[in-house]
Amino acid sequence: MRILIDMDEVMADAIQQFLDWYERDFGTRYTKADLHGARLRDIVPEKHRDAVAKYPHQKGFFKDLPLIAHSREVIKELNDQHEVYIASAAMEFEYSLPEKYEWLDKNFPFIHWKRRIFCGDKSVLHADVLIDDHDFNLSVFRGKPVIFSAPHNMEITKYERLHAWPDARAMFNITG
Amino acid sequence: MRILIDMDEVMADAIQQFLDWYERDFGTRYTKADLHGARLRDIVPEKHRDAVAKYPHQKGFFKDLPLIAHSREVIKELNDQHEVYIASAAMEFEYSLPEKYEWLDKNFPFIHWKRRIFCGDKSVLHADVLIDDHDFNLSVFRGKPVIFSAPHNMEITKYERLHAWPDARAMFNITG
Structure with a gap:
């Protein structure tokens, strides 16, 4: 097969990396339990959404997942x-x-x-x-x-x- | 469709790049006409074959084709x-x-x-x-x-x- x-x-x-980078940049630690049915960008304050959406477009994001x-x-x-x-x-x-x-x-x-x-x-x-x-x-x-x-x-x-x-x-x- | x-x-x-790099490294200019039915590595002297086979594994080979x-x-x-x-x-x-x-x-x-x-x-x-x-x-x-x-x-x-x-x-x- x-x-x-x-x-x-x-x-x-990769979700772990989103949570880690968000904490690094904005000081707040979300957990996977916070994400039930959603992506991180959907639950952070609106002013941080663009930054979160750009994370996987940056060098290093996928390197050490x-x-x-x-x-x-x-x-x-x-x-x-x-x-x-x-x-x-x-x-x-x-x-x-x-x-x-x-x-x-x-x-x-x-x-x-x-x-x-x-x-x-x-x-x-x-x-x-x-x-x-x-x-x-x-x-x-x-x-x-x-x-x-x-x-x-x-x-x-x-x-x-x-x-x-x-x-x-x-x-x-x-x-x- | x-x-x-x-x-x-x-x-x-990419063949052009093979011919260019071979000339750069070994001084001989082969042409596409020399390659009828063959790859460059098949027609160069045997001692150069490994070097030619490695070209596409090197950085830069595919950059400016x-x-x-x-x-x-x-x-x-x-x-x-x-x-x-x-x-x-x-x-x-x-x-x-x-x-x-x-x-x-x-x-x-x-x-x-x-x-x-x-x-x-x-x-x-x-x-x-x-x-x-x-x-x-x-x-x-x-x-x-x-x-x-x-x-x-x-x-x-x-x-x-x-x-x-x-x-x-x-x-x-x-x-x-």
Whole structure:
């Protein structure tokens, strides 16, 4: 089975970086619990919205993102038994390209360059499954969409849901 | 119609860069005519082969590539009447990612980031047509493959062939 896996909020914890940078710049610490069904830019004071929206367009934002829990070991197991591709809508953020590439080299060295995709619109991808946190990616995908739980998407009910990486073992029949 | 267009040897003249860098490093000027059915690394003295193979892995190689003749104006016309995506197997060359992105911004600013794809293996792409110079990309593509003439592929007869960009107007029914 060919499985596409999104990066941000699925493998890499970009929300953590938003919270960290916001605290650095404006002194207030929001938490993931504050974000239920929303993005950080939607809950900060209006005068800070533009600054927050620009964070992922800045150099360094994607460089040292923490791992989503258990992503490395479970994706390694998936990759051993399925055809796993990483598919990130990275093109919106020009400076993210080398940072995301190096991040994969460091954290997922077993994902060969042939299995890495940086794109804009995921409707152009052909695979059996897409695991992603965004409705706008899942809704245009031609295969089976699987939503990966993230603070901003907890209200969405129209896709099969992966709450956390360990649950992928049962979903994709990973044998130990 | 959704049309994928490869970059190197289709939009960007990477062969010219190989010939230029080889002359810079080893003093001999090869020409495109010398390359009929071969790559530069296949015709240089054996002791220079590794150096030539490493050129595209070096910073700067993809930065200022000249345009393939008429690519800009014809791709602009195609883009006005079809759904054009740029699909480059850039992942093999880590440093090429920002260089290729900036090259597109400079030379093809009308190609929105949503329509740009950097990948490894083109079997993962879904579209009606792929215009590419390499058999290994065309042979795994699920839609209609169209080979774009390049010195190294002139012997291949199994695909419909685009000899030069102006011929694309008739192939894709571009109306002026």
